[in-house]
Amino acid sequence: MRVRVDGEVCEAEEGQTVAGVLLAAGRNSWRSTRRGGRPRGVFCGIGVCFDCLVVVNGVPDVRACQRRVEPDDEIRTQHGAELPS
Amino acid sequence: MVSPDIVVIGAGVIGAACAEALSAAGARVTVLDRGAPASGTTAAGEGNVLVSDKAPGPELELAQASRKLWPELLAALAEELGPELADAEWEPKGGLVVATGDESAAPLRDFAGAQRAAGVRADPVTAAEAGALEPHLTKAITAAVHYPEDAQLQPVLAATALLAAVRARGGEVRSGVRAIGIEADAGGAFKAVLTDRGAIACAAVVNACGPWAGAFAADAGAPIAVLPRRGMVLVTAPLPYTVRHKVYDADYVGAVASGDADLQTSTVVESTGTGTILIGSSRQRVGFEERFEVRVLAELARKAQRLFPILARVPVMRAYGGFRPYAPDHLPIIGADPRVPGLWHATGHEGAGIGLAAATGRMIADLYAEKETAVDASPFRVDRPAVIEEVAA
Amino acid sequence: MSRTVVSSIVVIGAGPAGLAATRAAADTGADVTLIDAAPKLGGQYHRQDARTGDERFALPAGVQHLRESVVWAIEPIDGGHRAHVRTGPADSPDRTGTSIDAAALVLATGAYDRALPFPGWDLPGVFTAGAAQALAKGQGVAVGSRVLVAGTGPFLLPVASSLVGVGAEVVAILEANAAVRGWLSNPFGALAGAGKAGELAAYAATLVRHRIPYRARRAVIEAHGADRVEAVTTARLDADWSPLPGSEKTMEVDAVAVGFGFTPQLELAVSARCELRDGFVVVDAAQATSVPGVFAAGELTGIGGATLSAAEGAVAGAAAARHVGAEVRPPLQAMRRIRSGRRFAAALGEAYPVRPGWRTWLRDDTLVCRCEEVDYAALRGARNDRDATGSRSLKLVSRAGLGLCQGRVCGANVAELSGIDDPAAFAGRPMAVPLRLCELAGADPEATPEIEPGVKV
Numbered sequence: 001m002r003v004r005v006d007g008e009v010c011e012a013e014e015g016q017t018v019a020g021v022l023l024a025a026g027r028n029s030w031r032s033t034r035r036g037g038r039p040r041g042v043f044c045g046i047g048v049c050f051d052c053l054v055v056v057n058g059v060p061d062v063r064a065c066q067r068r069v070e071p072d073d074e075i076r077t078q079h080g081a082e083l084p085s
Numbered sequence: 086m087v088s089p090d091i092v093v094i095g096a097g098v099i100g101a102a103c104a105e106a107l108s109a110a111g112a113r114v115t116v117l118d119r120g121a122p123a124s125g126t127t128a129a130g131e132g133n134v135l136v137s138d139k140a141p142g143p144e145l146e147l148a149q150a151s152r153k154l155w156p157e158l159l160a161a162l163a164e165e166l167g168p169e170l171a172d173a174e175w176e177p178k179g180g181l182v183v184a185t186g187d188e189s190a191a192p193l194r195d196f197a198g199a200q201r202a203a204g205v206r207a208d209p210v211t212a213a214e215a216g217a218l219e220p221h222l223t224k225a226i227t228a229a230v231h232y233p234e235d236a237q238l239q240p241v242l243a244a245t246a247l248l249a250a251v252r253a254r255g256g257e258v259r260s261g262v263r264a265i266g267i268e269a270d271a272g273g274a275f276k277a278v279l280t281d282r283g284a285i286a287c288a289a290v291v292n293a294c295g296p297w298a299g300a301f302a303a304d305a306g307a308p309i310a311v312l313p314r315r316g317m318v319l320v321t322a323p324l325p326y327t328v329r330h331k332v333y334d335a336d337y338v339g340a341v342a343s344g345d346a347d348l349q350t351s352t353v354v355e356s357t358g359t360g361t362i363l364i365g366s367s368r369q370r371v372g373f374e375e376r377f378e379v380r381v382l383a384e385l386a387r388k389a390q391r392l393f394p395i396l397a398r399v400p401v402m403r404a405y406g407g408f409r410p411y412a413p414d415h416l417p418i419i420g421a422d423p424r425v426p427g428l429w430h431a432t433g434h435e436g437a438g439i440g441l442a443a444a445t446g447r448m449i450a451d452l453y454a455e456k457e458t459a460v461d462a463s464p465f466r467v468d469r470p471a472v473i474e475e476v477a478a
Numbered sequence: 479m480s481r482t483v484v485s486s487i488v489v490i491g492a493g494p495a496g497l498a499a500t501r502a503a504a505d506t507g508a509d510v511t512l513i514d515a516a517p518k519l520g521g522q523y524h525r526q527d528a529r530t531g532d533e534r535f536a537l538p539a540g541v542q543h544l545r546e547s548v549v550w551a552i553e554p555i556d557g558g559h560r561a562h563v564r565t566g567p568a569d570s571p572d573r574t575g576t577s578i579d580a581a582a583l584v585l586a587t588g589a590y591d592r593a594l595p596f597p598g599w600d601l602p603g604v605f606t607a608g609a610a611q612a613l614a615k616g617q618g619v620a621v622g623s624r625v626l627v628a629g630t631g632p633f634l635l636p637v638a639s640s641l642v643g644v645g646a647e648v649v650a651i652l653e654a655n656a657a658v659r660g661w662l663s664n665p666f667g668a669l670a671g672a673g674k675a676g677e678l679a680a681y682a683a684t685l686v687r688h689r690i691p692y693r694a695r696r697a698v699i700e701a702h703g704a705d706r707v708e709a710v711t712t713a714r715l716d717a718d719w720s721p722l723p724g725s726e727k728t729m730e731v732d733a734v735a736v737g738f739g740f741t742p743q744l745e746l747a748v749s750a751r752c753e754l755r756d757g758f759v760v761v762d763a764a765q766a767t768s769v770p771g772v773f774a775a776g777e778l779t780g781i782g783g784a785t786l787s788a789a790e791g792a793v794a795g796a797a798a799a800r801h802v803g804a805e806v807r808p809p810l811q812a813m814r815r816i817r818s819g820r821r822f823a824a825a826l827g828e829a830y831p832v833r834p835g836w837r838t839w840l841r842d843d844t845l846v847c848r849c850e851e852v853d854y855a856a857l858r859g860a861r862n863d864r865d866a867t868g869s870r871s872l873k874l875v876s877r878a879g880l881g882l883c884q885g886r887v888c889g890a891n892v893a894e895l896s897g898i899d900d901p902a903a904f905a906g907r908p909m910a911v912p913l914r915l916c917e918l919a920g921a922d923p924e925a926t927p928e929i930e931p932g933v934k935v
Contacts (some may be wrong), residue, residue: 004837015517015529020617024787028621028706028733029602034323034360035851039705041602042621043848043887046522047568048590048743049517050882051848059571060884061322061400061912065609066568068528080553081323081360084398096865121868128870170863235682241874243866252865260867321880322912359850359877364915377908379551379562379577379921386918397916398571402882404909 001071002071018075019045019052030054030064034080051079058085089115089257091453092278093291094264094301096122098130098240099438100293101247102446103431104256105406106355110450114256115287116248117280119263121204126295126438129407130240131353132458133317133331134440135388137180137232140196141203143413143464144416149204149330151444152234159243162250173243176359180235181210181218184335185391193335197230206233221327221395228335231422234329239358239435240439247446264290266304267428275427278313280455291429291449294409296373298418298432307425309418309472311433313408315374317367317381319389320403323360323440327395331355348381352388354396362396364389366436368409411435413473419448420466429453430467481576482508485511485542486802487795488561490549490746493521494784495776495791496586497535502795502812504538506804510795511542511578513563516518521588521783522608525615544576550911552583558771559583559750564917571914574681575921581773582798585747586791588706588741589777591629592832595891596839597700598850599736603707607637607737616900620646622733626710628652628698630735631830635681637735642688649731650691654738659695660828698734699726699839710734716885716902719835738832741890742778745907757890757901763813765794773798786819837895846895847888849881854895861896869903872896879904882912 003012003021012021014073018048019042022030028041031053043051057074060082063076089112093104096118104114116122134155139145155175162171182197184190195208199452208231215222217228248258255375268277268284277284294301296313334352367381382404390397412418412433422428432451444460451458467473492514518526519535526534537543547565554560558581566573581629590608596616598604605613605621607629613619624628625646627638630653640650670902685692699721700711714725753760753768757777761767767774775794776787792812800806840846842855860876872878878892879885885892889904913921 013529014526017617020528020613020619023613023617023619023621028760033851038600038851039602040600040610040848042605042613044590044593044606045612046590047885049606049848049887053882055714056569059398059569062569065612066515067570068567081325083325083327083395121863121871123871123874124868128874239870239874242864245871245875249863258865260865288632319581319915319918321915359880361880373919376554376749379553379560382551382909382918383921386915386921390915390919397919398914400882400912401909401915401918402884402912403880403907406908429790 003069003070003071003073003075005075007079010023012069016069018054018056018062018067018069021069022064031078032080038082053081087113089113089285090287091289091291092117092285092287093293094262095293095295096244096248096258096333097125097127097293097295098123098244098247098442099431099434099445100291101244101251101297102252102442103291103449104196104295106245106446106450107453108251108254108256110454114251114287115475116251116256116258117262117264118260121260122248122258123241126407126409127240129316129318129405130439132237132240132363132439133236133437134236135180135437136200136205136234136332137182137207137230141199143461144437145200145203145205146460147417147441147444147465151441152236153239154443154447155236155238160247161244166246166249166253171246173246174239175236176238176358177236178330180232180331180333181215182230182232182333182335183215183222183392184201184228185223185226187227189335193228193230205408208233212426213457219329219332221390221393222332225393237331237355243442264301264304267306267425273426275425281327289427289429289453291431293431295432295438296408298410298430302430305425305428307422307428309430309467310413311418312370312413313373314411314435315367315369315371315406315408316365316436317385317404317406319364319376319382319401320384321362321364321396322400322402322406324362324399326356327353328362328393330357332392334388339390348384350381350384350388352385352392354393356388362399373408374390377404409435410438412472414469417441417465418443418467418472419445419465482579483576484579485509486799487511487582487584488513488578489584489586490561490882491586491588491776492516492519493519493586493588493776493787494523495588495787495794496584498520498788498791498796499584499586499775499798500541501538502792502809503799504541506796506799506806506881508799508802508804511544511580512537513544513547513561515546515548516567517545518808519543526620528616529618538838540710546909548748550909550913552746555579557581562921564913567577571916573917575917581869582773582801583750584794585772585774585778585858586794587743587746589742589776589781590886590891591737592739592741593736594738594832594836595844595846596698597841597844598702598707600845601701601703601707602705603703603732604701604734604736607634607735607868608712610733610735611637611640614640614644620644621735622646622731624649624731625731625733626650626652626731627735628654628712630654630832631737631739631826632678633676633737635685636787637737638690639681641685641735642684648688648690648739649729650693651685652712653692653694653697654719654833655830657692660717668850670903698736701734707732707856715835717833719833719932720838739830740777740781741886744778744902744905745910747774747778748902748906749908749910757905764797765790766797771801779840780820780823782819782823786816786823789815793887834894846892847878847881849883850877852876852878856897857892869893869898872898
């Protein structure tokens with residue numbers, strides 16, 4: 001299947017999580033914190049820490065390690081706190 | 086150890102404000118809390134410093150005095166303690182009350198008119214003006230009133246700043262000490278507060294135990310009617326600056342004034358200094374039952390979503406509850422207990438304790454010093470029928 | 479929107495404990511619903527590759543499996559409890575709601591890695607050991623190409639082994655405690671009794687084959703890098719875990735996997751008002767908690783590994799079935815396994831404790847709470863200058879634990895750093911997971927028109 005990551009088309013397979021896709025593509029951070037602007041990616045990997053947040057189809061605060069990709073998902077970096085679009 | 090002049094029981098915002106005002110007047114004050122400071126009702130508060138929700142009457146007068154006093158008090162604390170230790174996230178953001186149904190539009194306008202006559206700034210605004218004040222507000226409103234005087238602070242920061250001032254003036258704050266009664270001398274004069282860690286000799290004690298004030302009053306031999314009313318609040322994930330005022334539905338006023346045990350919710354939506362949005366608030370008389378009910382959370386969510394449709398897909402990360410202390414006549418209880426010399430009460434502020442704390446502390450200090458109070462204290466006196474007759478019966 | 483269904487027994491969590499509970503209960507003929515957040519069964523321990531269509535585990539006929547489902551609240555009802563569930567893609571506003579009324583609940587919610595803070599631990603490239611494991615097993619991804627595994631406990635071994643399996647170079651395993659005597663020749667001495675010997679020997683063989691050094695009494699005390707981990711400083715520790723001056727070494731790595739034991743996932747147990755002791759759920763010999771009709775199994779009751787969890791699950795499932803009126807023979811074999819498993823767990827706890835010297839790894843500007851970016855100096859200030867000595871006021875003054883993870887990561891550390899003598903002080907979360915506001919708005923089965931009262935799943 002294909003998804004888009006920050007506007008670029010990316011190959012993904014059924015059963016992959018957003019974090020799985022991003023890490024396999026060589027990225028290890030995709031969020032900046034709202035106070036310090038610090039980069040963050042996966043930390044706990046099992047849905048506990050809420051560090052790997054990403055925007056999926058316009059909805060922010062989605063845990064990349066828990067969310068399975070679906071065809072044509074629009075995935076993008078989350079900058080601090082965002083409102084759903 | 087030097088004995089304190091006055092012991093304040095309860096290190097919530099009311100106890101902290103009383104202790105601060107008494108110590109500012111020169112008294113040596115010890116504050117006791119059976120738990121940790123600012124961990125009970127204060128920690129569950131939204132930080133409302135409101136005039137908008139009060140009908141003309143003694144509580145509004147106290148609220149107006151307190152609204153004026155809070156920024157002065159915080160500024161004085163900043164002078165004394167430094168800005169960081171005195172910071173309480175004070176935000177004079179103003180309130181916006183909106184009616185969303187035809188039936189609540191006229192009552193809101195009437196209510197605001199009566200408040201204006203009592204000196205409250207209550208400016209009727211059009212739907213378009215309301216939209217300019219709150220860009221994400223629902224368009225489906227039938228009336229709106231802007232209250233520029235409404236303000237917000239972070240209650241735990243406020244309480245701990247007040248306590249820091251008490252300590253800086255030589256007072257003491259002791260956690261984990263439970264007050265269990267008082268001791269009088271042979272002549273009936275006040276002698277000491279009894280605690281599970283021993284007696285503390287002092288000249289007077291202030292019962293600021295919030296919803297638990299009735300229990301201490303009974304232990305002190307002077308029962309008062311103070312009951313808990315549970316409230317729940319939802320907290321969203323941190324968001325960009327989305328809600329600018331304290332925004333509430335006009336039915337808030339009705340809920341505050343009611344004694345009905347059944348669930349009441351009326352929407353209050355407001356941002357905090359840290360980016361989260363607080364969604365309140367419910368009122369239920371269920372004793373000290375801490376467990377929340379999903380139906381209550383769902384109703385809060387439904388109403389908030391109606392007021393701010395943009396919040397529909399925002400995460401709610403937390404729900405918390407607390408107990409508001411109220412007297413049967415819904416007025417605070419502030420003053421000396423005529424039945425037991427040396428016993429004072431400062432409780433019963435229901436959902437308004439954060440806002441009313443500054444003026445309550447001042448009133449206690451003035452009454453203690455036998456000075457004239459800024460606001461008529463007689464409506465809040467302890468020996469009124471609603472407070473002592475119901476428990477005696 | 480929400481609908482209400484009825485199931486005699488609801489099991490929450492499909493790891494070793496939950497699976498065993500489900501089987502034991504279903505074998506009695508009881509009607510069982512199993513709820514788990516993952517699409518596949520197995521939990522963290524038996525994590526399956528999510529990218530294949532195979533399912534390794536079979537459930538008894540008639541068991542209702544709610545996959546990709548989270549229980550976000552539990553409420554008491556007449557004769558049992560109501561579990562409020564959302565089903566669908568993680569964190570999506572479009573999940574569907576179900577409320578399940580159950581006569582018996584089995585909580586098998588497991589545990590997650592405890593991570594200790596150190597300077598640089600918030601850099602991308604620092605992972606928990608569990609993250610490295612989950613990504614390797616579930617997604618076939620290595621968290622880095624040169625990975626250091628550090629922390630304490632035998633779980634570090636399978637993590638290193640999984641990393642090697644997905645092509646990473648594991649530069650070393652650092653065990654902060656002293657090595658258990660003779661662990662390579664007789665892996666984990668006291669631990670061998672719990673059926674782990676073969677498994678651990680296999681991991682040990684992997685280490686030898688890949689020449690992975692295993693260093694005891696050493697830990698990562700700092701991670702370096704601008705936007706990601708580029709190197710780490712490790713140090714030898716004294717018995718208290720304070721770094722020994724002069725023992726520091728720098729290693730170039732692009733990932734670190736750290737794990738300091740496990741923290742039980744307690745929020746549902748707390749919501750159900752189960753009694754806790756020392757941060758774990760108290761259970762009797764039948765895995766019954768202090769709340770009638772609520773049973774607990776697995777890491778919730780103490781950290782003891784998969785074998786013990788499965789045995790506890792079997793006992794809990796049988797007890798839940800008995801509670802709902804099924805005829806049940808006492809699961810004597812599982813009860814025996816629990817007794818020996820608890821001896822193993824006690825040995826594990828004694829051999830791999832977290833020692834207080836970790837606090838000396840922190841600097842003033844080291845983040846304690848990752849979500850709200852609260853550093854150590856701010857946390858100390860809240861406690862000392864503001865008298866924030868209770869967990870509630872400490873959170874509200876410092877903001878530690880107030881972010882989206884709600885103190886799951888920092889709670890135990892903040893409690894320890896602040897002298898709050900209760901590892902579960904931050905474990906109460908009436909909403910067990912975040913919900914979108916619109917989901918919450920539709921969550922009340924009695925207020926929504928879509929009710930289907932009494933419908934069987």
